[in-house]
Amino acid sequence: MDTLLVNGLSIAQTSTRLRNLVAVERARLKILAGWFLRLGDFERKYKLAYHLYDAAEHVTWMRARLKEMRSGNPDASIRPELKALLEEVLHAPDDTAFLQGFYGVLTRQLVQTIEDDLTQVDPVGNANEHRLLRRILLDLQAQVAWYDSLPLGGDSAWAEHVSAWVTHIGGIHGQDATGDKPAAFAAPRFERPATIVFDDKITIGSLASYEDRLQMSPEQATVEQFRVFFNEFYAAALLASILFDASDGDYPWEFFADFSRHFWDEARHSEFGTVRLRELGVEPDRVNPILYEESQGLPVLHRVAYLTRGLEAYFMPRKPKRMKEYETNGDDRSQLFADQDWSDEINHVRYGSRWTDHLLEEDYRDVQDVIEEVKQHLTRMRGTPVTDINAPF
Numbered sequence: 001m002d003t004l005l006v007n008g009l010s011i012a013q014t015s016t017r018l019r020n021l022v023a024v025e026r027a028r029l030k031i032l033a034g035w036f037l038r039l040g041d042f043e044r045k046y047k048l049a050y051h052l053y054d055a056a057e058h059v060t061w062m063r064a065r066l067k068e069m070r071s072g073n074p075d076a077s078i079r080p081e082l083k084a085l086l087e088e089v090l091h092a093p094d095d096t097a098f099l100q101g102f103y104g105v106l107t108r109q110l111v112q113t114i115e116d117d118l119t120q121v122d123p124v125g126n127a128n129e130h131r132l133l134r135r136i137l138l139d140l141q142a143q144v145a146w147y148d149s150l151p152l153g154g155d156s157a158w159a160e161h162v163s164a165w166v167t168h169i170g171g172i173h174g175q176d177a178t179g180d181k182p183a184a185f186a187a188p189r190f191e192r193p194a195t196i197v198f199d200d201k202i203t204i205g206s207l208a209s210y211e212d213r214l215q216m217s218p219e220q221a222t223v224e225q226f227r228v229f230f231n232e233f234y235a236a237a238l239l240a241s242i243l244f245d246a247s248d249g250d251y252p253w254e255f256f257a258d259f260s261r262h263f264w265d266e267a268r269h270s271e272f273g274t275v276r277l278r279e280l281g282v283e284p285d286r287v288n289p290i291l292y293e294e295s296q297g298l299p300v301l302h303r304v305a306y307l308t309r310g311l312e313a314y315f316m317p318r319k320p321k322r323m324k325e326y327e328t329n330g331d332d333r334s335q336l337f338a339d340q341d342w343s344d345e346i347n348h349v350r351y352g353s354r355w356t357d358h359l360l361e362e363d364y365r366d367v368q369d370v371i372e373e374v375k376q377h378l379t380r381m382r383g384t385p386v387t388d389i390n391a392p393f
């Protein structure tokens, strides 16, 4: 720990600490994106999505403060030991171990660090950081409280391994590594899944097509419609893959901020499906991950274009109609969810235009060329010509 002023922390000290916290939250964002795809329990996936968006907001807030500070470059590098710990936490061997290492060790350590920081900042002299850290702490305490409520049993060898790493680097703000680096953990390293992993509560199957739903009674059509909402896991997964892969690339922070929000929206749209299906007496039990799976050979730019300029543009015209139908049927609950979904979707199209334009700034291609390349990719995947971007549901 660095030498403290008598009361409070200097600009140099607080900016270093904020940079450490930004690094932890950015790493947690990437890890949550990866494990959103890999963790089997779909309701826990939703929690990960909420926590990912928390992490993104924390980074946005802290970067904004860092930019105001003398010597506050938010992109200055952090010490390699902290980087190494953050890279390690991704590689948990299974779901339970992931939760134990990620929440039980790393996130708990982050809470502890911020609590310590709050005892050291002066509420007036460091009012900016005091205010910021208190808000972040509330979110993180809620995350750890959720983890503590899970029936997971005792700590695993993996949790001990992550703890040993934290000790080795002397904590998040530690300045000197102590002892030897923990031995490598004997398990395969994490690889981003090429499909969305679910446990046995969910089977892979098909959903009623849009045309078929139009022929159904309002009751039946509503159930099938909310199965399609539930299936927005595919869109959340596509965005998780974008966030995960882009984390190792050269993208501005605002890219992550927008697509973290977009990702969280799609996870919430799936959650709309869960909530409404249960209200209608149906347990969600089926997904069709084909649109995620087919996107997997595509570069980040193409996945962004495919989702925002292809699929979301394809689904958009249905949304106002659906709102009207629910209203006509007096189905307030369904209308609530359809209303939110439609509103979110308008932002998604905006993110799409913003980022395809940005990523193509120094490119000879335009977005139509990229969409053509996506269609060629889909044609190769399906072995049959794809002339339009569309969906089977």
Ligand SMILES: [Fe+2]
Pocket (backbone or CB within 6 Å): 232, 235, 265, 266, 269, 341
């Ligand atoms: Fe959506």
Ligand SMILES: [Fe+2]
Pocket (backbone or CB within 6 Å): 235, 266, 312, 344, 345, 348
């Ligand atoms: Fe969307």
